[in-house]
Each structure stands twice: as structure tokens, then as C-alpha cells.
Amino acid sequence: MRRVVVTSIFIFLLCNSFWASASEEAAPVEPGAGESSWEQVAEDNKIQFDLGQEDASSQDALHAVKKISKNIQGLKKDIVELNKDLRVMEEKLLFPSNTKYSVFVSSRAVQFFTLEGIKLKIDGKLVASHIYSEKQRSALSRGGVQLLYTTNLNEGDHTATVFFTGIGPQGRAYKRAQSLNFEKGPSGEYLELAISDNGATQEPVFTLKQW
Secondary structure, three states: OHHHHHHHHHHHHHHHHHHHHHHHHHOOOOOOOOHHHHHHHHHHHHHHHHHHHHHHHHHHHHHHHHHHHHHHHHHHHHHHHHHHHHHHHHHHHHOOOOOEEEEEEEEOOOOOOEEEEEEEEEOOEEEEEEEOOHHHHHHHHOOOEEEEEEEEOOOEEEEEEEEEEEEOHHHOEEEEEEEEEEEEOOOOEEEEEEEEEEOOOOEEEEEEEEO
């Protein structure tokens, strides 16, 4: 009898334990429980997707800017070339080859004269004047040539008169005038105003040469 009672109690406790475990497994999940983790994952993925879109947009914008910059540089180069062509065309229109006449200044290794200014008259009319800086004098002394004046001259006889001013020997003011009668031919020609030294007299020499 005692054994039956003990067995009954054991069966009762075992059944209670089974039903308790079943109740725990079958317990309903509270609304919202477990959803937070999925929502967080979804939000993280959304953020990463948005960042990816922003990076792609930035790259596209950068490529677009580079392309525009390259196109602008190409346009600048084309404009420079076009301006050169326009200047050449303008010069040809303004100064046809058969009437064009240019005047140049040269002054090489001159020791006895410092050029300060030049005035040019053609056929009695003042057509050009120039005041020289130290930089320009230095360029001339190194063999540079200055284009002083360009004009149109008809064929025939003309007169050029040039007035040179500057500092001569012993630092004194120096002024000289030089004239040249020349004949303009059927083609473009040049007049050179050349300044040089006379070593024997230690005086500057001013020469007008037609080419």
C-alpha cells in the first residue's frame, strides 16, 4: 500500500513538471518582442544603402566636374588659336602686303649712349613716340628688336625723320635727329633705326636703314 502511494506521488510530480514545461514552450510571445532586432538590422541596411547611394552620387558629380573642366580647357585653347588667326587676318586686312611699312629699333652693345626716348616723323607728320624703361633698354642691348610703328605707305618717295634723346658720353643730355629719304616699292618693306657706337670718337652713331 505504501509503495502504491509513493508511486502515485511520483507520477503526479512528473505530470506537473511536464505540464509546466509545455506551458513555458507554448507561452505566447508578447507583441513587439523580437521585432526590435529585425528593425535594427533593417535600419542599419537602409543607412548603408543610403551611404552607398551618396558615394555613387558624389563620384558621378566628381566625374561630371572633371569632364566640364576638361571641356573648358579645350575651349580656352581653341579661343587662343582663334584669336591668333583673327589677329593675322586683321593685320592682313589693315596692312596689305603691297603697302605695309614697318619701323624697328635696334641698339646693340652701346656704351656711349643710354636711350630714353624716340620720336618718328614720316613725311613731316609725327606718327610714333616711345619712352624706354630700363627693362626695355636691357632687352635691346641683348640683341632684341622693337617694333616701333606699322603703317600703310603708297609707292613712291617718302621722308623719315627720327629724334633720339638720352644720356650721352660723360653723363650729359644727348639729342640727335636723323633723316632718310627713301622710295617705297611695290612690296612690304622695313625701316631700321639702328643705334651703335663709334669707338674712335667715343660717340653714338644713329643710322636709318631700309630693308
